[in-house]
Amino acid sequence: MRTDTPAGTTATGTLPAREHLPVGAAGPPVLDVVVPVFNEEKDLEPCVRRLHGHLVRTFPYGFRITVADNASTDRTPRVAAELAASVPEVRAFRLEQKGRGRALRAVWAASDAPVLAYMDVDLSTDLNALLPLVAPLISGHSDLAIGSRLTRSSRVVRGAKREFVSRTYNLILRGSLAARFSDAQCGFKAIRRDVAERLLPMVEDPGWFFDTELLVLAERAGLRIHEVPVDWVDDPDSTVHIVRTAVDDLKGVLRVGRALAVGALPLDRLARPFGDDPRDRRISGVPGGLAGQLVGFCAVGVLSTLCYLLLYSVFRTGAGSQTANAAALLLSAVANTAANRRLTFGVRGRDRAVRHQAQGLVVFGIGLALTSGSLAALDAAAGTPSHGTELAVLVVANLAATVLRFLLFRAWVFPDRRDLPRAAEGTESALPRAADTAASGARTTGTTRGIRR
Template sequence: MPPQKATTSLAPEISIIIPVYNDAAHIGKSVEALMNFIQSENLNAEVLIINDGGRDATAKIVEEKLKKYQAIRFINRAKNLGKGASVREGIAASSGAAIIFTDADLPYGTKHFKEMIKLLRSGRTDLVIANRHLWSTWQVDQFGISAVRRFTHWGFGLLVRNLLRLEFSDTQAGLKGMSHKAAEAILPKLNINGFAFDLELLVEAEKAGLKIQEVPVILENAGQSNIKIARDSLRMLIDIIKIWLSY
């Protein structure tokens, strides 16, 4: 299904992209939180929700929100392709000069959006990435995260730094922002459909000479993840090798 167009008279300045997959448990609450943020900050913004072939009640919930809020646009894809494919589709359909994408459960809330939007509007940076591991947020962020996930993340980070030469201490936090101009420059070069999309995005951004800035974030919601450690770790490894080979 193509995205439902917002009926605002002016093109939105901000696009917030939310990829979803069987997220009925929290998408309704997340939409309300996003709309509260947009209204409280008096933003001209759109929210693009991309359903990645999920089979639960997510689509029904979003369709109800479409009736309530003109700022929401919905892409309801029948086939499951992956988070990366969803974010790319959302970026391609977006209209805002600044683009933010985050996870369906809003793991870092909306409080960091304002800073990210300010940075992107300033023109001092092209890409803003959340970092859970800066010293001021590290200990708080560990609450509720299993030892297995922490160990997996540590090993993953080691591989990324050595193979892809990315020096960022946190590449996978589910909150990033970029200017539309930057998105247009690198979107045609992005091909990874899965969770390694973030890595490909950063690699291509560095290759393009884009300015990247990290912002410290604190985890607010360590909800149920759609990531299956064994299966998705293998897929991530394969995708990392693909990115490395095209480096």
Template sequence: MTHVDAHATLPRSLTRPPVELELVIPAFNERERLPATVAGALRFLARRPWSSAVVVVDNNSVDGTPDCLDRFAASAMGRSVGLHVIGCGDRGKGAAVRRGIETSAARYVGYADADNATPIETLDPVMALLRAGHGAVIASRHAPGAHLTVEQPRLRRGGGAVFRALARLTLPDVADTQCGFKFFPGPLAREIVHDCHVDGFAFDVELLARVVKAGHDVVEVPVDWTDQEGSTFSARRDGLRSMTDLLRISLTR
């Protein structure tokens, strides 16, 4: 397992070895949930035919999040799937995801939430669609065939409905922009993140809007999704900012 200074800017010479797929996991104070998510991802990827790596991006955690992964270092010898821990000094999930993508050299790259709400097995259809040439392949809780094993609380569902309505101003053909499981061809992702600036929870919309603006499509994969406790999203703290970001994205697309 490799560690990189959270305040360092990674030069190209220090980027990770190229693999076919990199799974980026942004993490802010995820000491409790992250180990199980990483362990499950490593087990799954080790059984797949493509070369791969898991990249945890620590977003200024104060609970010792990077340290909770030290136990994986003991089993690093002989492991077919790489595990890397890097830092992101800029606050916000969007900043952490961009850091993971821009430092990647993988053929395909994407991100998943640390809470493991979307089953890692979703990567099987995702990889098939990426190899077929699609520009973005994303998990969706609202596409036909999706199933919510455990739903969000009612207040979160109401806020989510308002968010989706505003997101459709920019992405009218995408049913679910906010499910935290999105993957892209590596060269395309690395190109578009340089034009992305939203650090908050609307960053997914900005990223997908850039994919579409570049002339590529977005494909949704229905998932069995389970709401997990411990979300860092606060309606009071993040709601207004997210809505403002959505309106700004819709005006600049």
């Protein structure tokens, strides 16, 4: 098993390459399953004992079950403490504030297990899906795993109202946040701890939207999300308030969408290098990502060219050709640089944004010289050319300027960071430890004893 970066490769982010967790090694349990609860004195004990029995029979690694009590006001804390005292692999965790997201953040931040999971206390999901859920994380194949009730091979028993709300919500996520995962709210998920340590501080929501925010940020950062079709039976006694939860979720969608739109999240810190396959290693003299960048640049170029021609036609009605060309090219160049920065070259956040725009204006100056020179040559040759002729000449000149712009963008404005000296490596400021803050307000009411190896 490789423990360092192979020769000829360069790490591209703060996360190391995924590796298979060591088998049979001494230490903490491999899996920590969190069960968030609020006033579940009736169902807590039978559900935890059923989950424990299933793990004892089927899970080949050490495990722990953590009951995360969300400020319950009934006998739930006492039941959790009794379970922790009588079952070695169970511990109880008490929080004085409500919120599923807050509970998961606190327990996951404090856990020493390399794979962290959670499931609802009603165990609506068939437990036979638990091992397929965590296996890709143990093997190093994936970063997160989710159970999905909306795949074709899933078998789900629930009312029409919940089915409609669930599918509508996921359609909203696909349309507004470009989410590609199929089921955001199924209470059956897992994450590798090394990913959680870096991802949790970016997740703000303390309630039901926590799952969605976690998944959207992970997907946008390029992390691998594994989906497991599940068999799921609705709990008729569920205390979830659908309308209030839906409103909170929509507010969360707007907040996350706005943060992603302005590049306020440092998702590049979650980038992973490729794995051990020699075909994935960087080859000298072959630029990485060229095909994808060309596609993105061409798409942005088509849109900016249309925008430029539209602006030129508008400005031309009240100004000369040179003035209209300069104004239209300036406005479209600013938009072009911003779009290529984000979409083509994957640069997010405000860091060096002003510098990139200044360099983009230099590239704009070169494009202005090409197009203005073309117009001047046309005027000298034709005297008073028609508007259609001007547009045709500008299209040809812009094509030449576009090729030059791509080369300058790739080599000068947005160079591949993997090619730059890493003198500043290790000097980045640490991510805010928001999870530590959440964990400090919680207290453990039971301890883990005799963890099964």
